[in-house]
Amino acid sequence: MSEIEKLRDLLPEAAKDIRLNLQTVFQSTSLTPVQVWGAALASAITSRNQMLVRAVLHDAEGKVDVSVIEDAKAAAALMAMNNVYYRFRHLIGKESYSSKPARLRMNWIAKPQGSKTDFELFCLAVSAINGCEMCIGSHEQVVVDSGITEDQVHDVIRIAATINAAAVSVEMSSFGERMLEVTA
DSSP states (O other): HHHHHHHHHHOOOOGGHHHHHHGGGGGGGGSSSHHHHHHHHHHHHTTTOOOHHHHHHHHHTTTTTHHHHHHHHHHHHHHHHHHHHHHHHHHHOOOOHHTSOOHHHHHHHOOOOSSSHHHHHHHHHHHHHHTTTHHHHHHHHHHTTTTHHHHHHHHHHHHHHHHHHHHHHHHHHHHHHHHHHOOO
């Protein structure tokens, strides 16, 4: 039994749909294993739920090489910075901010350890979770221009959405267990 399957079994009844989605979302027919597991790991890291990160990382390690894992980590880290910065620029809507240079290091984006297109997919997944319209648009354009289909983009976003929901559900389950301990 995979670690994700074990985690799924821990989710509360209120997250039944998430349990089912966690079962099917990894069975994408349009994505490569690298794309599935890289997007899942970047999304899990972005969710900030250590139990989920450990489960996805454990299951990914047997299916992809270390360059994918490192690219997923880098995508989560860089988008944690970029999504805040570019979302601010977009939301504030002032040309004076938009014309200023970011002066933020982003070298990994130019030279990921694996495929540039796959790395951009991981960044897209994280940007969707973080809700940065500018980054979502930018990364979606790059991957589509690189030959990724809209079906593949759609599957990556489904993975990001499901992983994010799984993180909330794990917290919900953990919170319920802690509340039982407090009232006992």
